[in-house]
Amino acid sequence: MSIRTEPVTINLGPQHPSTHGVFRLRVTFDGETVVDVDPVFGYMHRGTEKLAETRSYVQIVTLTDRLDWVSSMSNNLAYVRAVEALCEIEVPQRAQFLRVIAAELQRIASHLMATGFLVNDMGAFATPLMYCFRERERILDLFEILCGARITLSYMRPGGVFQDAPKAFWDNLDALMKEMPIYIDELESLVTTNEIVLARSKNVGVLTAEQSINGSLSGPMLRASSVDWDIRKSNPYEIYDKLNFEVPIGKNGDVFDRYLVRIKEMRESLKIIGQCVDMISEGPVRADVPYNIRPPAGDIYSSIEAPKGELGFYLVSDQSISPYRCKIRSPSFMNLSLLREMLVGWKMSDLIVILGSVDFVMGEVDR
Amino acid sequence: MYGLGLLKGLIVTMKNLISPGRMFTIHQYPDRKISPLGLSKLEGKNVISWGINNPVKFLKSLLGLISVPDKIAQSPRFRGQEFTWYEQRCTGCASCAKYCPLGIIKIVTSPSGKAVPEGQKYAIDVFDIDIGRCMFCGLCVEACPYDALHMGSGFEEGTYQRKDLVINVDRLKSAPKKPSTWFRPQLEELGYDPDSGDEITWDQIGRHERPSLSDQEDKWVKR
Ligand code: SF4
Numbered sequence: 219m220s221i222r223t224e225p226v227t228i229n230l231g232p233q234h235p236s237t238h239g240v241f242r243l244r245v246t247f248d249g250e251t252v253v254d255v256d257p258v259f260g261y262m263h264r265g266t267e268k269l270a271e272t273r274s275y276v277q278i279v280t281l282t283d284r285l286d287w288v289s290s291m292s293n294n295l296a297y298v299r300a301v302e303a304l305c306e307i308e309v310p311q312r313a314q315f316l317r318v319i320a321a322e323l324q325r326i327a328s329h330l331m332a333t334g335f336l337v338n339d340m341g342a343f344a345t346p347l348m349y350c351f352r353e354r355e356r357i358l359d360l361f362e363i364l365c366g367a368r369i370t371l372s373y374m375r376p377g378g379v380f381q382d383a384p385k386a387f388w389d390n391l392d393a394l395m396k397e398m399p400i401y402i403d404e405l406e407s408l409v410t411t412n413e414i415v416l417a418r419s420k421n422v423g424v425l426t427a428e429q430s431i432n433g434s435l436s437g438p439m440l441r442a443s444s445v446d447w448d449i450r451k452s453n454p455y456e457i458y459d460k461l462n463f464e465v466p467i468g469k470n471g472d473v474f475d476r477y478l479v480r481i482k483e484m485r486e487s488l489k490i491i492g493q494c495v496d497m498i499s500e501g502p503v504r505a506d507v508p509y510n511i512r513p514p515a516g517d518i519y520s521s522i523e524a525p526k527g528e529l530g531f532y533l534v535s536d537q538s539i540s541p542y543r544c545k546i547r548s549p550s551f552m553n554l555s556l557l558r559e560m561l562v563g564w565k566m567s568d569l570i571v572i573l574g575s576v577d578f579v580m581g582e583v584d585r
Numbered sequence: 586m587y588g589l590g591l592l593k594g595l596i597v598t599m600k601n602l603i604s605p606g607r608m609f610t611i612h613q614y615p616d617r618k619i620s621p622l623g624l625s626k627l628e629g630k631n632v633i634s635w636g637i638n639n640p641v642k643f644l645k646s647l648l649g650l651i652s653v654p655d656k657i658a659q660s661p662r663f664r665g666q667e668f669t670w671y672e673q674r675c676t677g678c679a680s681c682a683k684y685c686p687l688g689i690i691k692i693v694t695s696p697s698g699k700a701v702p703e704g705q706k707y708a709i710d711v712f713d714i715d716i717g718r719c720m721f722c723g724l725c726v727e728a729c730p731y732d733a734l735h736m737g738s739g740f741e742e743g744t745y746q747r748k749d750l751v752i753n754v755d756r757l758k759s760a761p762k763k764p765s766t767w768f769r770p771q772l773e774e775l776g777y778d779p780d781s782g783d784e785i786t787w788d789q790i791g792r793h794e795r796p797s798l799s800d801q802e803d804k805w806v807k808r
């Protein structure tokens with residue numbers, strides 16, 4: 219005897235612990251199977267792009283902190299790089315090294331959080347998450363020493379960074395570099411071979427390479443689908459062309475591969491930081507740039523590899539002290555574009571895991 | 586084999602539970618429970634002789650009834666609330682107000698008793714910082730050309746009303762002068778730490794060399 223079922227539409231969010239922010243997903247279920255999804259954005263729209271039009275170029279740095287608040291350094295870097303390209307500012311070497319060290323630390327912090335929440339969504343309630351948070355806390359402590367804040371950093375300025383790193387930073391960084399690989403090993407031994415994790419994540423939410431390219435995904439999401447694309451390699455910015463590191467690639471494009479790619483990227487980031495610490499030399503950390511920058515008229519698009527993917531800023535200047543237009547290409551928003559392909563056909567509990575594997579932050583999606 | 590991964594996970598959790606370096610330390614902010622060992626160390630005594638002399642305290646701390654204030658380590662660059670402002674250095678130029686991305690600094694000045702062309706500064710009638718809206722980005726501090734405004738180092742400014750969050754000029758004058766070293770390399774060179782250091786006065790904090798009095802007269806007064 220077959221049971222007659224009818225599709226039911228329910229709202230996941232906007233206030234739901236597993237949507238990592240105020241994200242609403244209207245899901246149509248047939249029994250427990252997802253048949254359609256309809257994402258609704260905009261609950262956290264703060265008009266960053268519009269606000270940027272009334273702020274001076276330096277002031278906008280503080281706005282970028284609040285885009286993806288778990289990786290403010292990368293946002294700072296993406297923005298200041300766009301301004302520097304617009305005004306053709308030469309950045310001192312030491313500043314570039316400092317910026318790369320900071321951005322890679324931020325990548326580790328962001329991936330730790332992504333991994334923690336992914337495992338949390340799989341039902342390993344809070345324990346691995348707390349381990350991740352404990353290690354992330356070490357990085358935030360470093361940031362506090364470096365720039366006086368933990369989340370809203372505003373460390374970088376067009377033309378460099380605002381101030382050189384103090385001595386305490388280097389000492390603490392050395393200690394962290396020694397301990398972090400142990401932490402990552404520990405996290406891996408907790409998660410990677412765990413049967414529940416494997417059962418919940420292997421071959422779940424698969425995206426093929428073709429699909430992810432067509433959906434213009436980027437970052438670990440794209441690389442998990444075995445596409446070798448990393449802006450640090452393909453279009454090296456700052457000093458990445460002098461550094462020796464690998465870009466981890468996944469095989470299947472499932473949730474598990476996304477997790478693995480993030481873990482491997484953390485190790486690569488540690489490698490990068492180690493090389494930077496060896497190579498950094500003395501010198502100025504800020505180019506001679508006025509407080510109120512008036513770039514020549516024109517437009518520029520410049521992007522970096524943020525922890526979540528390609529983060530780009532498109533700036534249009536009309537020679538005034540604030541940009542005429544500031545468009546932000548945020549990786550979280552783009553990575554959500556293939557939700558339907560990933561979710562349809564899976565069960566309700568897989569939906570949460572797949573959402574967790576996307577690793578999006580709503581501040582960046584709604585801007 | 587099934588269950589191996591689970592077992593591994595349990596071992597990791599166990600390790601975290603018992604190995605001292607990996608434990609979660611819970612800061613019972615603002616107070617921390619203290620053991621007899623810690624308490625005797627605080628008083629600079631050997632725990633045994635201290636325990637014999639203070640049996641009541643010893644028992645109490647053993648039961649976890651005694652707590653001491655806990656302060657989480659804070660870096661000197663920490664951008665805190667309650668701005669440190671030096672009246673003697675401020676000229677009322679309002680660069681800070683113009684540079685603030687939120688426009689929350691309000692400055693009203695009037696020519697001071699002596700005429701302005703004599704090289705005298707303006708009198709500052711109003712200097713309001715609405716820290717209820719402040720995001721502690723520090724751009725105002727960066728903009729100040731005379732090193733008059735500095736980030737503070739505290740962070741416990743809870744109030745009952747939003748209007749109490751507006752720091753006015755009187756509060757700025759009387760606030761403890763413990764500036765953060767954020768964007769003040771000269772303070773870092775001094776090795777100043779607002780967390781443990783003393784208050785610092787206006788003539789110690791300048792970034793530039795102060796011109797001598799005759800220099801000042803030559804340059805500004807007798808133009
Ligand atoms: S710290 Fe930033 S937001 Fe606060 S008053 Fe200064 S410039 Fe304005």
Ligand code: SF4
Nearest residue numbers: 675676678679681729
């Ligand atoms: S605090 Fe500094 S920037 Fe602000 S008015 Fe005084 S001198 Fe000018």
